[in-house]
Amino acid sequence: MKRRHLPPVLVLLLALSLLSLPFRRRLFLPRGPSQYYAGGDALLRRLAAADAGGDQVRAEAAALVANASVSSFPSIGNRYRLLYLRLPYHTNATSAPRQRAVSRLRVPFETVPDDGALLAAFRASLRSFLLARRQLRRRGGDDDDVVAGVAMGGIGDLLDRHPRRERFPTCAVVGNSGILLGSGRGGQIDAHDLVVRLNNARVAGYAADVGAKTSLSFVNSNILHRCAVRSAVAAGGCACHPYGRAVPMAMYVCQPAHLLDALICNATATPASPFPLLVTDARLDALCARIAKYYSMRRFVATTGEPANNWTRRHDERYFHYSSGLQAVVMALGVCDEVSLFGFGKAAGAKHHYHTNQKKELDLHDYEAEYQFYRDLQARPEAVPFFDETPGFKVPPVKLYW
Template sequence: MKRRHLPPALVLLLLLLTLLSLSLSSRRHLPFLPRGPSSQSQQHAAAAGDALLRRLATADPGGDQVLAEAAALLANASVVSIPSIGGRYRFLYLRLPYRTNATSAPKQRAVSRLRVPSHTVPDDGPLLDAFRASLRSFLLAHQHRHRGSNVAAGGMLGGGLAGLLGRPGQQRFPTCAVVGNSGILLGAGRGAQIDAHALVVRLNNARVAGHAADVGAKTSLSFANSNVLHSCAVRSALTAPGCACHPYGRAVPMAVYICQPAHLLDALMCNATATPASPFPLLVTDARLDALCARVARYYSMRRFVSETGEPAANWTRRHDERYFHYSSGMQAVVMALGVCDEVSLFGFGKAAGAKHHYHTNQKKELDLHDYEAEYQFYRDLQVRPEAVPFLDEVPGFEVPPVKVYW
């Protein structure tokens, strides 16, 4: 049988119809994909994801645990001191009752132990009363911390800090440097640049001696967590008035946030041992500042977790113990600076291969309770896209000042 040949035009038409049929058939089995990265559906999804992260970040189990500890101290703590031989100082014990089991008689355990001057620090009774008053104020402030994050407009970021720094009539500074403790500062030669700022904030009493060429020598404010304060107080308030917490000079003030409510006793003791000849201005951070920093730290850590793992934000607790997760001293110092400075420069916030964790110590491992990589993302957003930083945009009338990250 003779094979019949189709006209070339008809062959081409049949081929095109076949390809079209296959294309339509395959697309029926594919989900709809929005066109372009700026599609409306993607924008809605991003907004919903951001709203979820914000909502999850407002929960603060660690903060609730601190409040529970403060309430227990207020209800049950006692202060007992034992005089030393010769009576020059006293060993001071802050104690709480405890039971080994449900039927045992209560015993006393020491929550804190300090050595204090006999004639400077109040006797046990008045000191316990002052400690309880401090606990009440702490509890009252932190129980209302979820009412809002309006920190930059008041509290410590207003008259409190200005008064501490001796500027009650002028609350803002034209230029501020917040100096982190990263080992990347070694060899950087940033000392003169740092010292040129109107306000220089240092963290956790980091040593500057021997490192001035890289980290500067000027210090306007020491910002620390209360564990640092407690370590200072433990050393010897007798031989070093002001709790030995003044490596930058006794006139340099300290702002401290409370990690453990028992450390409020250290703050009281430090203030009690300061004298006109040996001053030591000390301020406990505002509860609203603490709450704001906790939210921002959790938000960025959750966002990083979702981006790296693809898991929902609710699974974040698999990586971090939310009872102990905390922002770093550096992050809170940066947030504080946003509220009192017209321009903010950050030095020593970052890391590099081979660099030490701290420029002034041999510590190499980062603390598990902080998410430093997430905090670095926060600093980058402050510099590049401040409008994207969560919670700060909820403060009426507040604008993030220009931020420059040098490391």
């Protein structure tokens, strides 16, 4: 059979199409903010300002205010109280309401108020939580007000320094990445005036790489909840302070039900055994949500070539959230003259956490997008969104140490 040959013109066109593939990838997968669709960076900022998951959190808090109940029972041997936070639910449209447990806690008898007083305090805490978020939403997330959250809304007082009067000369925010193992950064970290650690990460046995000094513990409320449940029996209170009870703790709320844990932990504190605990300001939370969403959308556009509006196809906004590390970094920008970041990033073969065997990153966060935020803080702070929209605020020098 006679072999057929393509016409020379078709061969040339095929070759040119193959050679052009790298160019086409660069065209549709731009690095950084995409300019191929109308709006560009301005559109990313506008979309990022829409509160990711905020409606769900407000709905959960409102339901707890209206319908939550608290009941407790003595444990076997009367060693502690078993406390249940419950909400009514319906199995179908015609069924009578049943009670489901939202949270189960173990609390000491002596220091925690009785069920009625505890429920009243919990509802008051929820109302304050809701009010701050509703006010922020009614103002349309005004940029001046949101960026004011960088001043930490009370964390300065927790650290015995008012953020508008006095700043820390040098601050270290210590991430939990496994890249710290073998780094020998411990002494460098401890030399900073303020050292912030995340989610109660252990330092014992790792001091050579992560340091031993801690000025502030920054946690998400899931960490406090798990710790409070475990420690109630063994310690007779809330022993969620691995760095010592004198080290303040700042907590952002992942679930409104966790405000009950904060109340119980504060109730176990005494003058002889303090436990300074503060819930983060709504403005700081909103600012961090905007930054995380902006960088995630920017990364989505750069890696897929799709419009930013399609971001929600890959990320369920009910569960997408910034990491504890990102919020701790943003907080530090508001009270520090210089900020050093340690343990933010990853390398091939490195564990996700230096102090655990976890290797996989959580889908809840877009870590790669957050890493770009940290790189921008160091290399081109003028490009970081939302900070530049507030007169008078300037991002302090930031240095990344791997």
